[in-house]
Amino acid sequence: MSASVYRGRFAPSPTGPLHFGSLVAALASYLDARAVGGEWLVRIEDVDTPRTMAGADQEILRALERFGLEWDGPVVYQSSRTGLYRAALDYLRSEGWAYACSCSRREVGGPVYPGTCRSGGADQTKPLAWRVRVEGTEVGFEDRLLGWQSQNLEREAGDFVVLRADGLFAYQLAVVMDDAEQGVTDVVRGADLLDSTPRQIHLQRLMGYGLSRYLHLPVATNDAGEKLSKQTLAPPLDTSAPARELREALRFLGQQEGAGSTSVEILRTAVANWNPAAIPKLVAVKRPNSQHD
Ligand code: GLU
Numbered sequence: 001m002s003a004s005v006y007r008g009r010f011a012p013s014p015t016g017p018l019h020f021g022s023l024v025a026a027l028a029s030y031l032d033a034r035a036v037g038g039e040w041l042v043r044i045e046d047v048d049t050p051r052t053m054a055g056a057d058q059e060i061l062r063a064l065e066r067f068g069l070e071w072d073g074p075v076v077y078q079s080s081r082t083g084l085y086r087a088a089l090d091y092l093r094s095e096g097w098a099y100a101c102s103c104s105r106r107e108v109g110g111p112v113y114p115g116t117c118r119s120g121g122a123d124q125t126k127p128l129a130w131r132v133r134v135e136g137t138e139v140g141f142e143d144r145l146l147g148w149q150s151q152n153l154e155r156e157a158g159d160f161v162v163l164r165a166d167g168l169f170a171y172q173l174a175v176v177m178d179d180a181e182q183g184v185t186d187v188v189r190g191a192d193l194l195d196s197t198p199r200q201i202h203l204q205r206l207m208g209y210g211l212s213r214y215l216h217l218p219v220a221t222n223d224a225g226e227k228l229s230k231q232t233l234a235p236p237l238d239t240s241a242p243a244r245e246l247r248e249a250l251r252f253l254g255q256q257e258g259a260g261s262t263s264v265e266i267l268r269t270a271v272a273n274w275n276p277a278a279i280p281k282l283v284a285v286k287r288p289n290s291q292h293d
Contacts, residue, residue, distance in 0.1 A: 006038025
């Protein structure tokens, strides 16, 4: 693969400080890009403004710097790209792919939308969401780590929201528009997003974009098997010990820990030794307990 055809990215949501799970995603996407001389971008996914924590973006960026994870180009913020998402929705509407929906959460009744407003029945006096049609759509893709994945969108996801009733664009639309507009070729991220990928590929197809390559990483869990996140009270990374945290993330990813005592040295060896085939082929792996290492 030549340098010019690889562009990866790390796309954190600024809902809190980086934790071990986000370091794993940042590190793997960085190494996968740098190992082929590719570019690596950072995008702050603050489209869901009510979940955004003031200052978390800066905290994340400073942590990436402490870990020696240098990005290319300017950091992009989703909150400044509403025009791009609006244009996409206008296009989907004009092609008849998106429709208005006035159903409340109770009326939707479950994770798969039953299509109530699909033939134009939305109550225009209520706040309207916009959904994308998926009827009869089966999406398959080859994950670089996990192999062939497929989903019947109608049965497993249903017509999904691209503009929420509160006026905010949904993650599924924003991520597709940003990856396409930024020329991202490779998505390396946690397997918690594995079941979102078919919806994103469906949108890419409707928009006429080329497909990305995907590699979904095992998700780091706590002892109870829960994904490390703000909700499960994951401890923030120890940015005063970047070398130790990086080694632990490399171990988690099945990589050689490499020589060196500084972040820069560890990363240099990790880039040279990067072996995606050694990543555990699992959707969830317990975080090693650093106290006992
Ligand atoms: N912003 C998403 C998250 O932090 C990641 C999106 C992505 O990598 O596509 O979970």
